[in-house]
Amino acid sequence: MPRCQLCKRDVEQITVHHLIPKQKGGTSEDTINLCLPCHKTIHAYFTNTELVQEYNTLQKLRDAERLQKYLKWIAKRSIESLKVRRKK
Ligand SMILES: [Zn+2]
Numbered sequence: 001m002p003r004c005q006l007c008k009r010d011v012e013q014i015t016v017h018h019l020i021p022k023q024k025g026g027t028s029e030d031t032i033n034l035c036l037p038c039h040k041t042i043h044a045y046f047t048n049t050e051l052v053q054e055y056n057t058l059q060k061l062r063d064a065e066r067l068q069k070y071l072k073w074i075a076k077r078s079i080e081s082l083k084v085r086r087k088k
Pocket residue numbers: 004005006007008009034035036037038039
């Protein structure tokens with residue numbers, strides 16, 4: 001099972017986030033694996049410019065003040081609880 005690098009949960013589906021877009025000179029090494037909620041959240045909380053200029057490493061994203069509340073919340077949600085919710 002793949003693991004999200006931001007919330008560290010094992011998830012069924014993983015998405016790839018480009019820390020530095022290819023157009024800006026990023027390579028395939030400048031990517032991180034994220035679960036869907038994490039990926040959606042970082043794009044909702046940050047503009048693309050902020051992501052490229054200020055949050056272009058995994059560590060910076062993890063330390064981002066805006067994400068602390070979300071990260072605490074998501075860490076408590078196991079894959080099981082997400083699965084149960086989806087059935088309803
Ligand atoms: Zn995640």
